[in-house]
Amino acid sequence: MEHYEQARYAPAEGETNEPLLSENDQTTVSVDPSLPDDLTRDTVELPSLEEPELARHYVRLSQQNYGVDSGPYPLGSCTMKYNPRFTEDAAALPAAAVHPDRSETALQGTLAVMHDLQDYLGRIGGMDAVTLQPPAGAAGEFTGILIAEAYHEATDGGHRNEVIVPDAAHGTNFASAALGGYDVIELPSGDDGRVDLDALEAALGENTAALMLTNPNTLGLFERDIEPIAEMVHDAGGLLYYDGANLNALLGRARPGDMGFDIMHFNVHKTFATPHGGGGPGAGPVGVTDELAGFLPDPHVRQSAGGDYELYTPPRSIGKVHGFQGNWPVLVKAFAYIDRLGDSGLADASAKAVLNANYLADQLDYEIPLGPFHHEFVASAGDQDAADVAKRMLDYGVHPPTTKWPELVAEALMTEPTETESKRTLDDLADAFNAVAGDDDAALADAPSRTTARRIDQTAAARNPRLSWHDLD
Amino acid sequence: MSFDVPDDLQYLESHEWIDPATGRVGISEFAQDELGDVVFVELPSVGDALDQHDELGVVESIKAVSDLYAPVSGEVTAVNDALTNEPELVNEAPFGDGWLVEIDFDSDDLEATLDSDDYRAQIA
Numbered sequence: 001m002e003h004y005e006q007a008r009y010a011p012a013e014g015e016t017n018e019p020l021l022s023e024n025d026q027t028t029v030s031v032d033p034s035l036p037d038d039l040t041r042d043t044v045e046l047p048s049l050e051e052p053e054l055a056r057h058y059v060r061l062s063q064q065n066y067g068v069d070s071g072p073y074p075l076g077s078c079t080m081k082y083n084p085r086f087t088e089d090a091a092a093l094p095a096a097a098v099h100p101d102r103s104e105t106a107l108q109g110t111l112a113v114m115h116d117l118q119d120y121l122g123r124i125g126g127m128d129a130v131t132l133q134p135p136a137g138a139a140g141e142f143t144g145i146l147i148a149e150a151y152h153e154a155t156d157g158g159h160r161n162e163v164i165v166p167d168a169a170h171g172t173n174f175a176s177a178a179l180g181g182y183d184v185i186e187l188p189s190g191d192d193g194r195v196d197l198d199a200l201e202a203a204l205g206e207n208t209a210a211l212m213l214t215n216p217n218t219l220g221l222f223e224r225d226i227e228p229i230a231e232m233v234h235d236a237g238g239l240l241y242y243d244g245a246n247l248n249a250l251l252g253r254a255r256p257g258d259m260g261f262d263i264m265h266f267n268v269h270k271t272f273a274t275p276h277g278g279g280g281p282g283a284g285p286v287g288v289t290d291e292l293a294g295f296l297p298d299p300h301v302r303q304s305a306g307g308d309y310e311l312y313t314p315p316r317s318i319g320k321v322h323g324f325q326g327n328w329p330v331l332v333k334a335f336a337y338i339d340r341l342g343d344s345g346l347a348d349a350s351a352k353a354v355l356n357a358n359y360l361a362d363q364l365d366y367e368i369p370l371g372p373f374h375h376e377f378v379a380s381a382g383d384q385d386a387a388d389v390a391k392r393m394l395d396y397g398v399h400p401p402t403t404k405w406p407e408l409v410a411e412a413l414m415t416e417p418t419e420t421e422s423k424r425t426l427d428d429l430a431d432a433f434n435a436v437a438g439d440d441d442a443a444l445a446d447a448p449s450r451t452t453a454r455r456i457d458q459t460a461a462a463r464n465p466r467l468s469w470h471d472l473d
Numbered sequence: 474m475s476f477d478v479p480d481d482l483q484y485l486e487s488h489e490w491i492d493p494a495t496g497r498v499g500i501s502e503f504a505q506d507e508l509g510d511v512v513f514v515e516l517p518s519v520g521d522a523l524d525q526h527d528e529l530g531v532v533e534s535i536k537a538v539s540d541l542y543a544p545v546s547g548e549v550t551a552v553n554d555a556l557t558n559e560p561e562l563v564n565e566a567p568f569g570d571g572w573l574v575e576i577d578f579d580s581d582d583l584e585a586t587l588d589s590d591d592y593r594a595q596i597a
Binding site: 404458459462463 | 510512513533535536560561
C-alpha cells in the first residue's frame, strides 16, 4: 500500500515504548470485571515517537490538508467562508476565558455578551427569543423539534406525530425529526425545484407537527410561495421550522420570522464565519416566536429591570440540551463577527454572496438547469460523473463543489463560492471547472493524479475499513 | 445494455424479485447495476413477520443507501448471512448467491407483483 504519510508509531524491533507519563504520575485502576475479555487488554500500545518526529508528523499532515485558508472552497450548502482572524483575537482575550460555573455577579460581562448575541440573532432572524445553548446546527434542529413537541403537547394534547421535510432538504432535517420520535413525511419537489403546493396540501393534516424548510432552498432557489406555505402549515395547526443553512443569502435583507417561520436555527459556522467543525465545538443557536419562548432550554439569559444580567429557567422549558450556556468561545467569535460587520456589513455580505454565485455561474461551461438562484447554484456535470469531476478539480488545486445532491439535478455540482472570494479567485475557480469540463474520460478516470494521495478505492474502504494505525501495513 | 430477467421469478417495481417456488427474495441485476458496488446489507432476522411492501432491510452502496421492500407478506424463514462479510455477492450474483431472505408466504400476494415481461418493460 502507498503511504503518503508514514504512520511509524510502533516501536522498532527490540525497542520498548517510552512511557509518556513518569511513574510518579501513574495511577493503577482496577478494571470492571464485567467487561468482556475481547474489550480489555494488558498494554495500551501508545505511539513510540520522539517529540520532533511527532511534531513533523502533524506538520506534514497539516501541509497536505486543504482548508479555507488554502484556497477557494465552493462546497455547496456548507458556506465555507473565510474565518477572519479578529474573531479569534476576541475569543482569545483573557476576559473571555471565564469558567461558566462562577456566580452571576462574576459573570456579568459574559452574560452581557450572550444577551447581546441573543438580541442580534433575534433581530437578524426576526425571532422574539433566542437560545445559544445547542452545540451545533443539527443540535439546534433537534432542540427546535423538542420545542415543537413540547408546544403541541401543551396546546393540543400531543397527538401530532408527523414532520414534513422536502426531498431536497439536508439529511439532518430527516434525522432530527426522527430522533424526536416523529414520522417523517418526505415532500416531493416540484419540477421548478421548489415546494409543490399541491403536494404540501396533500401532506398536511391533523397529525402535522411541523414543516421543515430552508429558504433559499438547497438549489439556491427562493421559495416564492413562502407566504401561502406558512398559511397552509399554520391552518393545519403545524409549526414552520427554518433551517438556517442558507441564511447567508438573506442576511440583512429578509428575515425568516417575517416570512412566517416559528422556529429557526442559526449555523454560526456558516453564516457568521466561525470555524467549521472538524469535530470541534460548534454552536447552533435557536430562535423562536413569543408563543414558543417559554419552552426554550434552561438556563436562558435575560436582563433584569435593574439592568443586571441573570440566568433563569423559562416556565415550560424543555430542559438542558448542553452544559451551561453552550460553547462559549464559538459564540464570542459569532458575536465579534456580527458586531464588527453591523447591519450594513451583513447586508453587504449577503449581496456579495449572491453576486459571487451568479458571477461564477456565468463563467461556467456546465449547464445550470434551474434559476434564478441566490447564494449557490446547482450545475449538472452532464455526461461526466460528478464524483470524477470533483476528484479532477483537486488536480487543478481547488476544492470541488458538493456532488450528486440534490438529486433533482442529474450529476449535480452544488456550488457556493461565498462572499469572501475575490473576482480573481472566482476566475481561477471558473478556469478549474472549465478545464475539467473539457477533460477526456481517461483524465477523469485517473483523477486525482497530481495530489499526494491518489484515487482512493472507495469500495474497498467501505467494505473493509481499517480504522486503526495497527491495521496499516 | 440488457439485463438478465429470469422468467421464473416475480418482481416489484422497486426492483426486488421473489421466487414463487421457494419464497427466496433478492434484488434484480438492473438494481445492483444502478446501485454500484454494494458495501453493506441490513436484513431482518429469521422469525420476523413482514407485511407486503414493508421495509425488508437496507442496501448500501458507494453511491446510495436504499430501502428494500418485502414482495409478499409472511415470516422470514432464512437470511443470507454470507452477505455480512461478502456484500459484493449482491453485485456478482443477484439472482444466485446474492439472495437476501426467504419468506414463507401466501401465493395470493403474488397477484400484486410483476411478471418478467412486465418488469422487463419497466426497466427498458
